[in-house]
Amino acid sequence: MADNTPRTTTPRGRIGGPALWAPDGRKLAEFYAAAVGAEVGQGYADESGVEVAFPVPVGDTTYFFCTAKTFRAPDWPAEELPFHLDLSFDDPAAAEAYLLELGATKPDFQPGGEHWTVLLDPAGQPFCISRSAG
Secondary structure, eight states: OOOOOOOSSOOOOOOOOOEEEESOHHHHHHHHHHHHTOOOOOOEEOTTSOEEEEEEEETTEEEEEEEOTTOOOOOTTTSOOSOOEEEEESSHHHHHHHHHHHTOBOOSOOTTTTTOEEEEOTTSOEEEEEEOOO
């Protein structure tokens, strides 16, 4: 039997955090955790018991990095991106050098001018770095 009672409040959810896919979710989680000074949390297992999703809590947001066997990095800039991460640093030049040491690469195409730099994470996904506001 349906409940026809008028709703007095509208349920409000919160976005817990984005999820990014890669051929190796743990490796990508470790890269971003190192980039922002965080730790990789306990992985989540699939139905076979294999860990495939790895949380990285940063402040009030948890980012999830998931293993996807059929992952294909976007052909950026030829393909539009449905999503990417922006990271800010007090010293973007030092951050760029550090991220490159961690396994990022720098594509030739740099549309941000003086505002941001595009890097590719170890899975080949573009992300941007810029100077922290303030």
